[in-house]
Amino acid sequence: MMMDAMSEDMMAMDGMAAVDMAMMQACMDACAACEQACTVCSTQLMDCAPACMNCADMCHTMMRSMLRMQGMTAPVMMAMLDACIAMCQMCEDECRAHADESPVCAMCADACRACMDACMAVKEVMMA
Amino acid sequence: MMMDAMSEDMMAMDGMAAVDMAMMQACMDACAACEQACTVCSTQLMDCAPACMNCADMCHTMMRSMLRMQGMTAPVMMAMLDACIAMCQMCEDECRAHADESPVCAMCADACRACMDACMAVKEVMMA
Amino acid sequence: MMMDAMSEDMMAMDGMAAVDMAMMQACMDACAACEQACTVCSTQLMDCAPACMNCADMCHTMMRSMLRMQGMTAPVMMAMLDACIAMCQMCEDECRAHADESPVCAMCADACRACMDACMAVKEVMMA
Amino acid sequence: MMMDAMSEDMMAMDGMAAVDMAMMQACMDACAACEQACTVCSTQLMDCAPACMNCADMCHTMMRSMLRMQGMTAPVMMAMLDACIAMCQMCEDECRAHADESPVCAMCADACRACMDACMAVKEVMMA
Numbered sequence: 001m002m003m004d005a006m007s008e009d010m011m012a013m014d015g016m017a018a019v020d021m022a023m024m025q026a027c028m029d030a031c032a033a034c035e036q037a038c039t040v041c042s043t044q045l046m047d048c049a050p051a052c053m054n055c056a057d058m059c060h061t062m063m064r065s066m067l068r069m070q071g072m073t074a075p076v077m078m079a080m081l082d083a084c085i086a087m088c089q090m091c092e093d094e095c096r097a098h099a100d101e102s103p104v105c106a107m108c109a110d111a112c113r114a115c116m117d118a119c120m121a122v123k124e125v126m127m128a
Numbered sequence: 129m130m131m132d133a134m135s136e137d138m139m140a141m142d143g144m145a146a147v148d149m150a151m152m153q154a155c156m157d158a159c160a161a162c163e164q165a166c167t168v169c170s171t172q173l174m175d176c177a178p179a180c181m182n183c184a185d186m187c188h189t190m191m192r193s194m195l196r197m198q199g200m201t202a203p204v205m206m207a208m209l210d211a212c213i214a215m216c217q218m219c220e221d222e223c224r225a226h227a228d229e230s231p232v233c234a235m236c237a238d239a240c241r242a243c244m245d246a247c248m249a250v251k252e253v254m255m256a
Numbered sequence: 257m258m259m260d261a262m263s264e265d266m267m268a269m270d271g272m273a274a275v276d277m278a279m280m281q282a283c284m285d286a287c288a289a290c291e292q293a294c295t296v297c298s299t300q301l302m303d304c305a306p307a308c309m310n311c312a313d314m315c316h317t318m319m320r321s322m323l324r325m326q327g328m329t330a331p332v333m334m335a336m337l338d339a340c341i342a343m344c345q346m347c348e349d350e351c352r353a354h355a356d357e358s359p360v361c362a363m364c365a366d367a368c369r370a371c372m373d374a375c376m377a378v379k380e381v382m383m384a
Numbered sequence: 385m386m387m388d389a390m391s392e393d394m395m396a397m398d399g400m401a402a403v404d405m406a407m408m409q410a411c412m413d414a415c416a417a418c419e420q421a422c423t424v425c426s427t428q429l430m431d432c433a434p435a436c437m438n439c440a441d442m443c444h445t446m447m448r449s450m451l452r453m454q455g456m457t458a459p460v461m462m463a464m465l466d467a468c469i470a471m472c473q474m475c476e477d478e479c480r481a482h483a484d485e486s487p488v489c490a491m492c493a494d495a496c497r498a499c500m501d502a503c504m505a506v507k508e509v510m511m512a
Binding site for chain 3: 433434435436437438439441442444445448449452453454455456457459460463464466467469470471473474475478
Protein backbone atom coordinates (compact mmCIF):
# COMPACT_ATOMS: atom_id res chain seq x y z
CA MET A 1 0.00 0.00 0.00
CA MET A 2 2.92 2.35 0.68
CA MET A 3 4.09 1.65 -2.84
CA ASP A 4 0.67 2.56 -4.24
CA ALA A 5 0.72 5.79 -2.28
CA MET A 6 4.14 6.59 -3.67
CA SER A 7 3.80 5.50 -7.28
CA GLU A 8 1.71 8.45 -8.44
CA ASP A 9 4.27 10.95 -7.23
CA MET A 10 7.03 8.91 -8.82
CA MET A 11 5.41 8.89 -12.22
CA ALA A 12 5.10 12.65 -12.14
CA MET A 13 8.83 13.19 -11.65
CA ASP A 14 10.96 13.84 -14.75
CA GLY A 15 13.39 11.03 -15.40
CA MET A 16 11.64 8.58 -13.08
CA ALA A 17 9.07 7.10 -15.46
CA ALA A 18 11.28 4.10 -16.26
CA VAL A 19 11.94 3.27 -12.59
CA ASP A 20 9.28 0.83 -11.53
CA MET A 21 8.16 0.51 -7.96
CA ALA A 22 9.59 -2.98 -7.54
CA MET A 23 13.04 -1.64 -8.32
CA MET A 24 12.56 1.24 -5.88
CA GLN A 25 11.32 -1.13 -3.20
CA ALA A 26 14.32 -3.42 -3.73
CA CYS A 27 16.63 -0.42 -3.36
CA MET A 28 14.96 0.75 -0.15
CA ASP A 29 15.13 -2.78 1.27
CA ALA A 30 18.85 -2.98 0.41
CA CYS A 31 19.45 0.40 2.10
CA ALA A 32 17.59 -0.72 5.23
CA ALA A 33 19.49 -4.02 5.36
CA CYS A 34 22.79 -2.20 4.87
CA GLU A 35 22.01 0.27 7.66
CA GLN A 36 21.29 -2.61 10.03
CA ALA A 37 24.40 -4.60 9.06
CA CYS A 38 26.62 -1.50 9.41
CA THR A 39 25.10 -0.66 12.79
CA VAL A 40 25.84 -4.12 14.15
CA CYS A 41 29.30 -4.16 12.54
CA SER A 42 30.20 -0.82 14.13
CA THR A 43 29.67 -2.27 17.61
CA GLN A 44 32.63 -4.61 17.07
CA LEU A 45 34.86 -1.53 17.42
CA MET A 46 37.19 -2.74 14.66
CA ASP A 47 38.94 -0.31 12.29
CA CYS A 48 35.96 -0.32 9.94
CA ALA A 49 33.60 1.11 12.60
CA PRO A 50 33.72 4.82 11.58
CA ALA A 51 33.03 3.89 7.94
CA CYS A 52 30.18 1.64 9.10
CA MET A 53 28.65 4.48 11.14
CA ASN A 54 28.86 6.84 8.15
CA CYS A 55 27.41 4.19 5.84
CA ALA A 56 24.51 3.45 8.21
CA ASP A 57 23.54 7.14 8.25
CA MET A 58 23.87 7.60 4.48
CA CYS A 59 21.82 4.46 3.70
CA HIS A 60 19.15 5.57 6.16
CA THR A 61 18.93 9.02 4.56
CA MET A 62 18.78 7.42 1.10
CA MET A 63 15.95 5.09 2.14
CA ARG A 64 13.93 7.84 3.79
CA SER A 65 14.31 10.15 0.81
CA MET A 66 13.06 7.41 -1.52
CA LEU A 67 9.95 7.25 0.69
CA ARG A 68 9.52 11.02 0.12
CA MET A 69 9.92 11.41 -3.63
CA GLN A 70 7.72 14.53 -3.57
CA GLY A 71 10.69 16.25 -1.94
CA MET A 72 13.21 15.21 -4.59
CA THR A 73 14.04 15.92 -8.20
CA ALA A 74 15.81 13.47 -10.48
CA PRO A 75 19.15 15.36 -10.30
CA VAL A 76 19.01 15.45 -6.48
CA MET A 77 18.23 11.75 -6.44
CA MET A 78 21.17 11.03 -8.76
CA ALA A 79 23.53 12.97 -6.48
CA MET A 80 22.28 11.11 -3.43
CA LEU A 81 22.58 7.74 -5.18
CA ASP A 82 26.18 8.64 -6.09
CA ALA A 83 26.94 9.53 -2.47
CA CYS A 84 25.34 6.32 -1.21
CA ILE A 85 27.24 4.23 -3.78
CA ALA A 86 30.57 5.89 -2.87
CA MET A 87 29.97 5.39 0.86
CA CYS A 88 28.92 1.73 0.42
CA GLN A 89 31.96 1.07 -1.78
CA MET A 90 34.33 2.45 0.84
CA CYS A 91 32.62 0.59 3.69
CA GLU A 92 32.65 -2.65 1.70
CA ASP A 93 36.40 -2.24 1.11
CA GLU A 94 37.05 -1.66 4.82
CA CYS A 95 34.94 -4.59 5.96
CA ARG A 96 36.11 -6.97 3.23
CA ALA A 97 39.66 -6.49 4.56
CA HIS A 98 38.46 -7.96 7.88
CA ALA A 99 36.16 -10.59 6.41
CA ASP A 100 38.38 -13.52 7.31
CA GLU A 101 38.64 -12.48 10.95
CA SER A 102 35.03 -11.50 11.44
CA PRO A 103 31.90 -13.07 9.96
CA VAL A 104 30.02 -9.88 10.89
CA CYS A 105 32.40 -7.87 8.67
CA ALA A 106 31.83 -10.39 5.87
CA MET A 107 28.07 -9.93 6.25
CA CYS A 108 28.47 -6.14 6.37
CA ALA A 109 30.62 -6.13 3.22
CA ASP A 110 27.98 -8.21 1.43
CA ALA A 111 25.20 -5.85 2.56
CA CYS A 112 27.21 -2.83 1.33
CA ARG A 113 27.76 -4.51 -2.04
CA ALA A 114 24.06 -5.37 -2.36
CA CYS A 115 23.11 -1.77 -1.52
CA MET A 116 25.59 -0.39 -4.09
CA ASP A 117 24.21 -2.73 -6.74
CA ALA A 118 20.62 -1.75 -5.98
CA CYS A 119 21.48 1.97 -6.13
CA MET A 120 23.36 1.51 -9.40
CA ALA A 121 20.39 -0.35 -10.89
CA VAL A 122 18.09 2.59 -10.10
CA LYS A 123 20.65 5.04 -11.45
CA GLU A 124 21.08 3.14 -14.72
CA VAL A 125 17.36 3.11 -15.38
CA MET A 126 17.14 6.84 -14.59
CA MET A 127 19.93 7.59 -17.07
CA ALA A 128 18.52 5.37 -19.82
CA MET B 129 38.55 20.19 21.89
CA MET B 130 36.51 18.15 19.42
CA MET B 131 38.33 19.96 16.65
CA ASP B 132 41.70 19.05 18.16
CA ALA B 133 40.62 15.43 18.39
CA MET B 134 39.60 15.52 14.76
CA SER B 135 42.37 17.51 13.16
CA GLU B 136 44.98 14.76 13.24
CA ASP B 137 42.76 12.39 11.32
CA MET B 138 41.94 15.15 8.87
CA MET B 139 45.54 15.91 8.09
CA ALA B 140 46.18 12.27 7.32
CA MET B 141 43.49 12.11 4.61
CA ASP B 142 44.57 12.65 1.01
CA GLY B 143 43.11 15.83 -0.42
CA MET B 144 42.18 17.27 2.96
CA ALA B 145 45.42 19.02 3.92
CA ALA B 146 44.20 22.38 2.62
CA VAL B 147 40.90 22.20 4.52
CA ASP B 148 41.44 23.89 7.84
CA MET B 149 39.41 23.04 10.89
CA ALA B 150 37.71 26.43 11.04
CA MET B 151 36.26 25.83 7.59
CA MET B 152 35.12 22.33 8.58
CA GLN B 153 33.56 23.66 11.77
CA ALA B 154 31.74 26.39 9.83
CA CYS B 155 30.38 23.76 7.46
CA MET B 156 29.17 21.51 10.29
CA ASP B 157 27.52 24.48 11.99
CA ALA B 158 25.77 25.41 8.73
CA CYS B 159 24.55 21.81 8.31
CA ALA B 160 23.22 21.75 11.89
CA ALA B 161 21.46 25.10 11.45
CA CYS B 162 19.96 23.95 8.15
CA GLU B 163 18.68 20.72 9.69
CA GLN B 164 16.96 22.68 12.45
CA ALA B 165 15.45 25.27 10.08
CA CYS B 166 14.17 22.53 7.74
CA THR B 167 12.70 20.56 10.66
CA VAL B 168 10.73 23.57 11.86
CA CYS B 169 9.74 24.53 8.31
CA SER B 170 8.41 21.01 7.62
CA THR B 171 5.91 21.35 10.49
CA GLN B 172 4.12 24.13 8.58
CA LEU B 173 2.85 21.41 6.22
CA MET B 174 3.28 23.64 3.19
CA ASP B 175 4.27 22.24 -0.22
CA CYS B 176 7.95 22.51 0.65
CA ALA B 177 7.65 20.08 3.60
CA PRO B 178 8.84 16.86 1.88
CA ALA B 179 11.91 18.68 0.50
CA CYS B 180 12.55 20.10 3.99
CA MET B 181 12.37 16.62 5.54
CA ASN B 182 14.81 15.25 2.95
CA CYS B 183 17.13 18.22 3.43
CA ALA B 184 17.10 17.87 7.23
CA ASP B 185 18.18 14.22 6.95
CA MET B 186 20.88 14.90 4.35
CA CYS B 187 22.37 17.82 6.32
CA HIS B 188 22.36 15.73 9.48
CA THR B 189 24.18 12.86 7.74
CA MET B 190 26.67 15.33 6.25
CA MET B 191 27.39 16.86 9.67
CA ARG B 192 27.79 13.51 11.40
CA SER B 193 30.12 12.22 8.71
CA MET B 194 32.32 15.31 9.05
CA LEU B 195 32.61 14.41 12.75
CA ARG B 196 33.82 10.95 11.68
CA MET B 197 36.46 11.69 9.06
CA GLN B 198 38.24 8.42 9.88
CA GLY B 199 35.34 6.71 8.12
CA MET B 200 35.59 8.79 4.93
CA THR B 201 37.88 9.24 1.98
CA ALA B 202 38.16 12.45 -0.02
CA PRO B 203 36.13 11.03 -2.98
CA VAL B 204 33.34 9.86 -0.64
CA MET B 205 33.31 13.26 1.01
CA MET B 206 33.10 14.99 -2.37
CA ALA B 207 30.13 12.83 -3.37
CA MET B 208 28.37 13.56 -0.10
CA LEU B 209 29.04 17.29 -0.41
CA ASP B 210 27.56 17.19 -3.93
CA ALA B 211 24.45 15.42 -2.62
CA CYS B 212 24.09 17.90 0.23
CA ILE B 213 24.54 20.86 -2.13
CA ALA B 214 21.95 19.49 -4.59
CA MET B 215 19.43 18.83 -1.80
CA CYS B 216 19.94 22.29 -0.23
CA GLN B 217 19.57 23.94 -3.63
CA MET B 218 16.27 22.20 -4.27
CA CYS B 219 14.95 22.95 -0.79
CA GLU B 220 15.99 26.57 -1.06
CA ASP B 221 14.13 26.87 -4.36
CA GLU B 222 10.97 25.37 -2.84
CA CYS B 223 11.07 27.55 0.26
CA ARG B 224 12.06 30.73 -1.57
CA ALA B 225 8.85 30.39 -3.60
CA HIS B 226 6.90 30.68 -0.32
CA ALA B 227 9.15 33.28 1.30
CA ASP B 228 6.65 36.13 0.98
CA GLU B 229 3.88 34.15 2.64
CA SER B 230 5.94 32.58 5.38
CA PRO B 231 8.85 34.06 7.32
CA VAL B 232 9.77 30.51 8.39
CA CYS B 233 10.20 29.56 4.72
CA ALA B 234 12.35 32.65 4.21
CA MET B 235 14.52 31.60 7.16
CA CYS B 236 14.69 28.02 5.85
CA ALA B 237 15.69 29.19 2.36
CA ASP B 238 18.46 31.31 3.89
CA ALA B 239 19.70 28.38 5.99
CA CYS B 240 19.75 26.13 2.90
CA ARG B 241 21.71 28.74 0.96
CA ALA B 242 24.22 29.15 3.81
CA CYS B 243 24.67 25.37 4.02
CA MET B 244 25.21 25.11 0.25
CA ASP B 245 27.78 27.89 0.40
CA ALA B 246 29.64 26.27 3.27
CA CYS B 247 29.69 22.89 1.50
CA MET B 248 30.91 24.51 -1.72
CA ALA B 249 33.69 26.28 0.15
CA VAL B 250 34.96 22.97 1.53
CA LYS B 251 34.66 21.36 -1.89
CA GLU B 252 36.61 24.14 -3.60
CA VAL B 253 39.49 23.85 -1.17
CA MET B 254 39.53 20.07 -1.59
CA MET B 255 39.71 20.43 -5.37
CA ALA B 256 42.42 23.11 -5.31
CA MET C 257 23.85 -13.95 11.65
CA MET C 258 23.31 -10.49 13.10
CA MET C 259 21.18 -12.13 15.75
CA ASP C 260 23.99 -14.57 16.59
CA ALA C 261 26.42 -11.68 16.91
CA MET C 262 24.03 -9.92 19.23
CA SER C 263 22.79 -12.75 21.39
CA GLU C 264 25.91 -13.11 23.51
CA ASP C 265 25.81 -9.47 24.56
CA MET C 266 22.11 -9.79 25.29
CA MET C 267 22.55 -12.77 27.56
CA ALA C 268 25.12 -10.88 29.60
CA MET C 269 22.76 -7.98 30.38
CA ASP C 270 20.85 -8.07 33.66
CA GLY C 271 17.14 -8.44 33.13
CA MET C 272 17.46 -9.55 29.52
CA ALA C 273 17.93 -13.30 29.96
CA ALA C 274 14.22 -13.99 29.38
CA VAL C 275 14.07 -11.93 26.17
CA ASP C 276 14.75 -14.29 23.33
CA MET C 277 16.23 -13.12 20.06
CA ALA C 278 13.10 -13.88 18.07
CA MET C 279 11.16 -11.43 20.24
CA MET C 280 13.89 -8.79 19.85
CA GLN C 281 13.95 -9.32 16.09
CA ALA C 282 10.17 -9.00 15.90
CA CYS C 283 10.38 -5.74 17.84
CA MET C 284 13.10 -4.32 15.58
CA ASP C 285 11.10 -5.30 12.50
CA ALA C 286 8.01 -3.59 13.91
CA CYS C 287 10.04 -0.43 14.64
CA ALA C 288 11.46 -0.41 11.10
CA ALA C 289 8.01 -0.94 9.56
CA CYS C 290 6.55 1.82 11.74
CA GLU C 291 9.31 4.25 10.75
CA GLN C 292 8.61 3.61 7.07
CA ALA C 293 4.83 3.91 7.42
CA CYS C 294 5.16 7.15 9.43
CA THR C 295 7.61 8.58 6.89
CA VAL C 296 5.21 7.95 4.00
CA CYS C 297 2.24 9.17 6.05
CA SER C 298 4.01 12.44 6.90
CA THR C 299 4.29 13.30 3.20
CA GLN C 300 0.50 13.59 2.98
CA LEU C 301 0.82 16.81 4.98
CA MET C 302 -2.30 16.06 7.00
CA ASP C 303 -2.66 17.11 10.65
CA CYS C 304 -0.96 13.93 11.82
CA ALA C 305 2.31 14.72 10.00
CA PRO C 306 4.29 16.21 12.92
CA ALA C 307 3.39 13.21 15.13
CA CYS C 308 4.40 10.89 12.27
CA MET C 309 7.78 12.63 11.92
CA ASN C 310 8.38 12.33 15.68
CA CYS C 311 7.29 8.70 15.68
CA ALA C 312 9.55 7.83 12.72
CA ASP C 313 12.58 9.24 14.55
CA MET C 314 11.75 7.55 17.86
CA CYS C 315 11.15 4.15 16.22
CA HIS C 316 14.41 4.47 14.30
CA THR C 317 16.36 5.29 17.47
CA MET C 318 14.67 2.37 19.26
CA MET C 319 15.59 -0.05 16.47
CA ARG C 320 19.19 1.12 16.26
CA SER C 321 19.66 0.89 20.02
CA MET C 322 18.36 -2.68 20.01
CA LEU C 323 21.10 -3.43 17.46
CA ARG C 324 23.63 -2.00 19.96
CA MET C 325 22.70 -3.67 23.23
CA GLN C 326 26.31 -3.34 24.44
CA GLY C 327 25.52 0.37 24.82
CA MET C 328 22.38 -0.13 26.90
CA THR C 329 21.37 -1.29 30.35
CA ALA C 330 17.99 -2.83 31.17
CA PRO C 331 16.73 0.39 32.87
CA VAL C 332 17.75 2.53 29.87
CA MET C 333 16.05 0.08 27.55
CA MET C 334 12.87 0.18 29.64
CA ALA C 335 12.83 4.00 29.50
CA MET C 336 13.31 3.95 25.74
CA LEU C 337 10.59 1.33 25.28
CA ASP C 338 8.25 3.53 27.35
CA ALA C 339 9.06 6.55 25.16
CA CYS C 340 8.54 4.54 21.98
CA ILE C 341 5.24 3.13 23.26
CA ALA C 342 3.99 6.60 24.25
CA MET C 343 4.98 8.09 20.89
CA CYS C 344 3.38 5.24 18.90
CA GLN C 345 0.20 5.50 20.96
CA MET C 346 -0.10 9.21 20.22
CA CYS C 347 0.66 8.76 16.53
CA GLU C 348 -1.84 5.91 16.26
CA ASP C 349 -4.51 8.12 17.83
CA GLU C 350 -3.80 10.96 15.38
CA CYS C 351 -3.80 8.70 12.32
CA ARG C 352 -6.77 6.61 13.40
CA ALA C 353 -8.81 9.83 13.43
CA HIS C 354 -8.07 10.19 9.70
CA ALA C 355 -8.31 6.49 8.83
CA ASP C 356 -11.60 6.80 6.97
CA GLU C 357 -10.31 9.59 4.74
CA SER C 358 -6.87 8.16 4.08
CA PRO C 359 -5.85 4.52 3.63
CA VAL C 360 -2.23 5.61 4.29
CA CYS C 361 -3.26 6.91 7.73
CA ALA C 362 -5.06 3.60 8.38
CA MET C 363 -1.87 1.74 7.46
CA CYS C 364 0.22 4.08 9.63
CA ALA C 365 -2.11 3.64 12.62
CA ASP C 366 -1.85 -0.14 12.24
CA ALA C 367 1.96 0.04 12.06
CA CYS C 368 2.06 2.21 15.20
CA ARG C 369 -0.18 -0.25 17.04
CA ALA C 370 1.99 -3.20 15.96
CA CYS C 371 5.12 -1.39 17.12
CA MET C 372 3.55 -0.56 20.49
CA ASP C 373 2.51 -4.18 20.94
CA ALA C 374 5.99 -5.45 20.07
CA CYS C 375 7.62 -2.99 22.50
CA MET C 376 5.17 -3.94 25.24
CA ALA C 377 5.90 -7.63 24.68
CA VAL C 378 9.63 -7.02 25.21
CA LYS C 379 8.92 -4.89 28.26
CA GLU C 380 6.67 -7.50 29.85
CA VAL C 381 9.30 -10.20 29.51
CA MET C 382 11.95 -7.88 30.95
CA MET C 383 9.75 -7.15 33.98
CA ALA C 384 8.81 -10.79 34.60
CA MET D 385 12.56 33.39 14.63
CA MET D 386 12.28 29.61 14.95
CA MET D 387 11.42 30.14 18.57
CA ASP D 388 8.66 32.60 17.64
CA ALA D 389 7.27 30.10 15.18
CA MET D 390 7.26 27.44 17.86
CA SER D 391 6.06 29.34 20.89
CA GLU D 392 2.41 29.52 19.87
CA ASP D 393 2.17 25.77 19.53
CA MET D 394 3.93 25.35 22.84
CA MET D 395 1.54 27.58 24.69
CA ALA D 396 -1.39 25.56 23.41
CA MET D 397 -0.11 22.27 24.83
CA ASP D 398 -1.40 21.17 28.24
CA GLY D 399 1.33 21.16 30.84
CA MET D 400 3.72 23.27 28.78
CA ALA D 401 2.59 26.78 29.75
CA ALA D 402 5.29 27.10 32.40
CA VAL D 403 8.11 26.03 30.06
CA ASP D 404 9.50 29.16 28.52
CA MET D 405 11.20 29.18 25.16
CA ALA D 406 14.62 30.04 26.58
CA MET D 407 14.52 26.85 28.64
CA MET D 408 13.44 24.81 25.60
CA GLN D 409 16.17 26.37 23.48
CA ALA D 410 18.78 25.61 26.13
CA CYS D 411 17.61 21.99 26.21
CA MET D 412 17.77 21.65 22.41
CA ASP D 413 21.25 23.18 22.39
CA ALA D 414 22.39 20.74 25.08
CA CYS D 415 20.96 17.81 23.09
CA ALA D 416 22.73 18.97 19.92
CA ALA D 417 26.03 19.44 21.76
CA CYS D 418 25.70 16.01 23.37
CA GLU D 419 24.99 14.35 20.02
CA GLN D 420 28.14 15.90 18.56
CA ALA D 421 30.34 15.01 21.54
CA CYS D 422 29.05 11.42 21.56
CA THR D 423 29.59 11.09 17.80
CA VAL D 424 33.22 12.18 18.10
CA CYS D 425 33.75 10.06 21.21
CA SER D 426 32.41 6.95 19.45
CA THR D 427 35.14 7.21 16.81
CA GLN D 428 37.77 6.49 19.47
CA LEU D 429 36.49 2.90 19.50
CA MET D 430 36.86 2.64 23.25
CA ASP D 431 34.45 0.57 25.38
CA CYS D 432 32.07 3.49 25.69
CA ALA D 433 31.45 3.69 21.92
CA PRO D 434 28.18 1.71 21.73
CA ALA D 435 26.69 3.81 24.55
CA CYS D 436 27.89 6.96 22.76
CA MET D 437 26.21 5.86 19.51
CA ASN D 438 22.95 5.17 21.34
CA CYS D 439 23.17 8.47 23.19
CA ALA D 440 23.84 10.44 19.98
CA ASP D 441 20.70 8.99 18.37
CA MET D 442 18.50 9.54 21.43
CA CYS D 443 19.66 13.16 21.88
CA HIS D 444 19.08 13.83 18.19
CA THR D 445 15.54 12.42 18.35
CA MET D 446 14.88 14.46 21.50
CA MET D 447 16.07 17.67 19.84
CA ARG D 448 14.08 17.11 16.67
CA SER D 449 10.92 16.32 18.60
CA MET D 450 11.28 19.54 20.58
CA LEU D 451 11.35 21.35 17.22
CA ARG D 452 8.03 19.62 16.37
CA MET D 453 5.92 20.17 19.47
CA GLN D 454 2.74 19.98 17.37
CA GLY D 455 3.47 16.26 17.13
CA MET D 456 3.83 15.71 20.88
CA THR D 457 1.71 15.72 24.00
CA ALA D 458 3.04 16.49 27.47
CA PRO D 459 2.99 12.79 28.54
CA VAL D 460 4.90 11.75 25.39
CA MET D 461 7.42 14.49 26.00
CA MET D 462 7.88 13.37 29.61
CA ALA D 463 8.52 9.79 28.49
CA MET D 464 11.06 10.96 25.92
CA LEU D 465 12.80 13.20 28.45
CA ASP D 466 13.03 10.22 30.82
CA ALA D 467 14.57 8.08 28.06
CA CYS D 468 17.03 10.82 27.14
CA ILE D 469 17.99 11.35 30.79
CA ALA D 470 18.52 7.60 31.34
CA MET D 471 20.62 7.27 28.19
CA CYS D 472 22.76 10.34 29.02
CA GLN D 473 23.28 9.07 32.57
CA MET D 474 24.53 5.71 31.32
CA CYS D 475 26.77 7.28 28.69
CA GLU D 476 28.19 9.72 31.22
CA ASP D 477 29.02 6.84 33.56
CA GLU D 478 30.79 4.93 30.77
CA CYS D 479 32.79 7.93 29.59
CA ARG D 480 33.61 9.21 33.07
CA ALA D 481 35.32 5.87 33.74
CA HIS D 482 37.71 6.69 30.86
CA ALA D 483 38.03 10.40 31.57
CA ASP D 484 41.60 10.19 32.88
CA GLU D 485 42.83 8.35 29.80
CA SER D 486 40.93 10.35 27.22
CA PRO D 487 40.12 14.07 27.20
CA VAL D 488 37.46 13.34 24.55
CA CYS D 489 35.71 11.00 27.00
CA ALA D 490 35.91 13.71 29.67
CA MET D 491 34.32 16.18 27.24
CA CYS D 492 31.65 13.61 26.29
CA ALA D 493 30.83 12.88 29.93
CA ASP D 494 30.43 16.61 30.57
CA ALA D 495 28.16 17.00 27.54
CA CYS D 496 26.01 14.07 28.71
CA ARG D 497 25.72 15.57 32.16
CA ALA D 498 24.76 18.99 30.74
CA CYS D 499 22.11 17.36 28.53
CA MET D 500 20.68 15.41 31.47
CA ASP D 501 20.52 18.58 33.56
CA ALA D 502 18.77 20.51 30.77
CA CYS D 503 16.22 17.70 30.26
CA MET D 504 15.59 17.49 34.01
CA ALA D 505 15.04 21.26 34.17
CA VAL D 506 12.33 21.04 31.48
CA LYS D 507 10.77 18.05 33.22
CA GLU D 508 10.66 19.78 36.58
CA VAL D 509 8.88 22.80 35.17
CA MET D 510 6.40 20.55 33.35
CA MET D 511 5.60 18.71 36.59
CA ALA D 512 5.27 21.89 38.68
